[in-house]
Amino acid sequence: MLLRFKMVEAALNHRAVEVKAPAARPSEYFGEKVFGRAVMRKYLDKPTYEALLNTMDNGTPLSLELADSVAAGMRQWALDNGADHYTHWFQPLTGGTAEKHDSFSDPDGKGMVIESFSGKVLAQQEPDASSFPNGGIRNTFEARGYSAWDPTSPAFIVDTTLCIPTVFIAYTGEALDYKVPLLRSISAVDKAATAVCHYFDKNVNSVHTYLGWEQEYFLVDESLWAVRPDLVLTGRTLHGHESAKNQQLEDHYFGAIPTRVINFMKELECECLKLGIPVKTRHNEVAPNQFELAPVYEEANLANDHNQLLMTIMDKIARRHNFRVLLHEKPFKGINGSGKHNNWSLGTDTGVNLFGPGKTPSENLQFITFLVNVMAAVYKHNGLLKASIMSATNSHRLGANEAPPAIISAFLGSQISSVLDRLERSGGDDALRFDAKSVLKMSGVSQIPSILLDNTDRNRTSPFAFTGNRFEFRAVGSSDNCAEAMITLCTAAAEQLTEFKSEVDAKIEKGVKKERAIYETLKRLIKECKVIHFDGNGYSDEWKQEALRRGLDCETSAPLLFDRYLDAASVKMFGDMGVYNKVELEARTEVKWETYTKKIQIEARVLGDITMNNIIPVASKYEAMLLDKAYKMKELGISYDSDLELIKDIQSHTAMLQRLVRDMIEARKVANRVENQRQRAILYHDTVEIFFDQIRTHIDKLEEVIDDQLWPMPKYRELLFIK
Numbered sequence: 168m169l170l171r172f173k174m175v176e177a178a179l180n181h182r183a184v185e186v187k188a189p190a191a192r193p194s195e196y197f198g199e200k201v202f203g204r205a206v207m208r209k210y211l212d213k214p215t216y217e218a219l220l221n222t223m224d225n226g227t228p229l230s231l232e233l234a235d236s237v238a239a240g241m242r243q244w245a246l247d248n249g250a251d252h253y254t255h256w257f258q259p260l261t262g263g264t265a266e267k268h269d270s271f272s273d274p275d276g277k278g279m280v281i282e283s284f285s286g287k288v289l290a291q292q293e294p295d296a297s298s299f300p301n302g303g304i305r306n307t308f309e310a311r312g313y314s315a316w317d318p319t320s321p322a323f324i325v326d327t328t329l330c331i332p333t334v335f336i337a338y339t340g341e342a343l344d345y346k347v348p349l350l351r352s353i354s355a356v357d358k359a360a361t362a363v364c365h366y367f368d369k370n371v372n373s374v375h376t377y378l379g380w381e382q383e384y385f386l387v388d389e390s391l392w393a394v395r396p397d398l399v400l401t402g403r404t405l406h407g408h409e410s411a412k413n414q415q416l417e418d419h420y421f422g423a424i425p426t427r428v429i430n431f432m433k434e435l436e437c438e439c440l441k442l443g444i445p446v447k448t449r450h451n452e453v454a455p456n457q458f459e460l461a462p463v464y465e466e467a468n469l470a471n472d473h474n475q476l477l478m479t480i481m482d483k484i485a486r487r488h489n490f491r492v493l494l495h496e497k498p499f500k501g502i503n504g505s506g507k508h509n510n511w512s513l514g515t516d517t518g519v520n521l522f523g524p525g526k527t528p529s530e531n532l533q534f535i536t537f538l539v540n541v542m543a544a545v546y547k548h549n550g551l552l553k554a555s556i557m558s559a560t561n562s563h564r565l566g567a568n569e570a571p572p573a574i575i576s577a578f579l580g581s582q583i584s585s586v587l588d589r590l591e592r593s594g595g596d597d598a599l600r601f602d603a604k605s606v607l608k609m610s611g612v613s614q615i616p617s618i619l620l621d622n623t624d625r626n627r628t629s630p631f632a633f634t635g636n637r638f639e640f641r642a643v644g645s646s647d648n649c650a651e652a653m654i655t656l657c658t659a660a661a662e663q664l665t666e667f668k669s670e671v672d673a674k675i676e677k678g679v680k681k682e683r684a685i686y687e688t689l690k691r692l693i694k695e696c697k698v699i700h701f702d703g704n705g706y707s708d709e710w711k712q713e714a715l716r717r718g719l720d721c722e723t724s725a726p727l728l729f730d731r732y733l734d735a736a737s738v739k740m741f742g743d744m745g746v747y748n749k750v751e752l753e754a755r756t757e758v759k760w761e762t763y764t765k766k767i768q769i770e771a772r773v774l775g776d777i778t779m780n781n782i783i784p785v786a787s788k789y790e791a792m793l794l795d796k797a798y799k800m801k802e803l804g805i806s807y808d809s810d811l812e813l814i815k816d817i818q819s820h821t822a823m824l825q826r827l828v829r830d831m832i833e834a835r836k837v838a839n840r841v842e843n844q845r846q847r848a849i850l851y852h853d854t855v856e857i858f859f860d861q862i863r864t865h866i867d868k869l870e871e872v873i874d875d876q877l878w879p880m881p882k883y884r885e886l887l888f889i890k
C-alpha cells in the first residue's frame with residue numbers, strides 16, 4: 168500500500184490519549200515545579216531569603232556567600248523534587264532556548280560521588296558557545312561568552328533537570344541573547360516613565376512592563392507530518408493543493424474542541440500550571456486544526472520566559488498525543504497563519520495601569536499623556552518596529568490578506584480618537600484664558616469612561632491596537648521570541664517619554680504652568696503622530712496607497728527591512744537608552760541576514776528535492792500509464808484526444824518544474840558566492856525565493872490531475888482535517 172495511505176490509516180487510528188485528571192486542584196499544584204517565593208522561604212534561612220528578595224525586587228547585587236546559601240537551598244529543593252541535573256537556560260539568537268545539562272553528582276576524590284552545586288556555579292557558567300550565532304562579536308572581541316543567573320525569573324524543574332534562567336553575554340559585555348536587551352529596555356522605560364509619572368504623582372517609585380501573549384499554533388497528526396519532508400524540515404508546507412473545504416464556512420473558530428486535542432491541551436495546561444505559567448484561555452482559531460492558548464499577563468521578562476518555556480513543552484506533550492505542533496507563521500497556503508499577539512502595558516508600583524483610563528481628571532491626563540507618547544514612539548520608529556517582528560517565516564503572514572498588513576499603524580477606536588481630536592482643537596492658545604481643569608473638561612479628558620465601548624468592537628486588521636487598557640502588538644509571529652518586539656517597543660517608549668519630559672521641563676522653566684506645559688506638548692504630539700493613527704481596514708488597497716502618502720514604512724522585503732536597525736535614529740535611540748551599542752546592533756542585523764538566508768536556502772533545497780525525487784517521478788509514472796492507454800486506444804481506433812490533452816498538460820508541468828528547479832539552483836549558486844551577508848540575503852529574497860510560488864503552482868496543478876492512488880504525500884484535506 169502507498170505510504171501515504173498507510174499513514175492516513177495510522178492517523179485515523181490515533182485515538183485520544185487518556186490524560187489522568189490531576190488529583191488536586193490547580194490552586195494546589197500551581198508552581199510546584201518552581202523555586203518560587205513560598206519554596207524559598209522554606210529552603211533558605213531568613214537572611215538569605217531576604218537578601219534574595221532584595222535582589223529580585225530591587226536589583227541589589229548578591230554576595231558570593233549569599234549565592235552559596237541560595238545554591239544550597241535550591242539544590243536541596245531540586246533533589247527533593249527528583250532533579251538530578253541542572254542547566255543554565257538561556258535564549259540565544261538562534262531562536263528557542265539552549266541548555267547544557269550537568270549532573271549534581273561530583274566525584275569526592277575518595278571513589279564516591281557527592282551532590283554539589285555552589286553559588287559560583289549557580290551564578291555563572293561558560294557554555295562552549297562558539298557555535299551560537301553572534302554576528303561576529305565573539306570573533307572580533309573575545310572567544311568566550313558566559314551565562315549569568317537572572318534572579319528575577321525563578322528557577323524551575325523540567326523532567327529531572329533544574330533550569331536556571333540566565334543571560335548570555337560576551338566577555339566584553341555585549342549581549343548575545345534576547346534577555347539582556349529585554350532587561351535593559353524594561354529598565355529604560357521604567358526610568359523614563361517614572362520620571363513622567365512624577366508630574367502626576369510623586370509617590371511612584373517604579374514602572375513595570377507587563378506582557379500577556381496569545382500563542383496561536385497548528386496541530387498535525389504525527390504520522391502525516393512524518394511523510395511531508397517540507398513540514399519536517401521547514402515547518403511549513405511548500406506545496407499542497409487547497410482543500411475543497413478549508414475555512415470558508417468559518418465553522419472552526421470557537422467551535423467544539425475535538426477530544427484528541429482537548430486531551431493534549433489538558434495535559435499541556437496542567438504542565439504549564441505546575442511550571443507557574445498562569446494559563447487561562449484556550450480555543451479553536453479560524454483555520455482548521457488551528458488553536459490558541461493564552462495565560463494571564465505577567466511582568467514582561469517572566470512572561471517571555473514563560474512563552475519560551477511553553478513553546479518547548481508544547482512540542483514534547485504534543486508528541487505524546489501523536490501530534491506535532493506547528494509554530495510556523497504560515498504552515499498552509501490559502502488559510503490563516505499564526506501570530507502571537509503581545510498585549511503590552513505599563514503599571515506603577517502604586518498599582519496604576521498607565522494605559523487605563525482613570526477616575527480623576529489628573530489620572531486621565533496621565534493616561535492621555537502615556538497614550539499619546541506611545542503613539543508618537545510608534546510613529547517615529549514604525550519601520551524599526553516592523554523590522555523587529557520581521558523574519559523569513561513571518562514575512563509570509565505580513566501583508567497577506569488575513570494578518571496584519573506589512574505597515575505599522577495604530578488603532579485607537581472612536582472614543583479615544585474623539586478625545587484626542589477635542590484635545591487638539593480645544594482652546595488654550597490664549598495664555599490668560601487657559602485653565603487646565605476646564606480644558607480637560609471641554610475635551611472630555613476628565614470623564615473618560617473606564618470601560619471603553621470600542622473594547623468590544625475591535626478592529627482586527629490593525630497591527631497595533633489600543634484595546635481599552637493596553638496596546639496589543641498583533642504583528643508578532645507565532646514562532647518569535649516576544650522579546651524582540653518588546654525591546655523595540657519599550658526602548659522607543661522610553662526615548663519618547665524622555666523627550667517629552669525635557670520638552671515639558673523646558674516650558675516649565677520658562678514659567679509655563681505644569682498642566683499647560685503638558686497640554687501644549689501633547690497637542691503638538693497629537694498633531695505629529697496623526698500619521699500613524701488609522702482605524703480603518705488595514706487590509707484594503709486604499710490603505711496601502713494612503714500609508715505611502717503618509718510616509719509610513721511600506722517596505723516588505725525582510726533583508727531590506729533589517730536595515731532599519733542601523734538607521735541613524737535607531738542607533739541613537741538604542742544607544743541613548745542603553746539598550747544596544749552600535750557593535751551589538753551590527754552583530755544582530757548580521758545574524759538576522761544570515762538566519763534569513765539559511766531559512767530560504769533550506770526551503771529551496773527541500774523544494775528542489777521534493778520536486779525531483781517525489782513529484783516528477785510520480786507524474787512521469789502516471790504519464791507513462793496514460794501514454795500506454797492512448798497507444799492501445801489508437802491501435803483499436805478509439806479516439807484518445809482527451810487523454811492526449813492530459814498527457815500534454817502533465818508533460819508541460821513537469822518540463823516547467825525541471826527548468827524552474829534548475830534555474831533556482833543556479834540562482835542559489837550565484838547568491839552563495841556573495842560574501843556580504845546583507846547582499847546575500849537580498850539575493851536570496853530577490854532571486855531565489857521568487858521561484859517558490861512558481862514551482863508550487865505546477866506541483867499543485869499536478870496534484871489536481873494525477874491519480875490519487877499514486878500521490879505520494881498527504882494532502883491538505885488530510886493534514887488539516889484528521890484529528
Ligand code: ADP
Pocket residue numbers: 377378379380381448461462463464510511512520636637
Ligand atoms: P483577546 O480577546 O484579545 O483574546 P483576552 O482578554 O483573552 O483578549 O486577553 C489577551 C491577553 O491580554 C491575556 O494574556 C491577558 O492577560 C492580557 N491582558 C489583559 N490586560 C492586560 C494588561 N493591562 N496588560 C497586559 N496584558 C493584558
Ligand code: MG
Pocket residue numbers: 381508639
Ligand atoms: Mg487578542
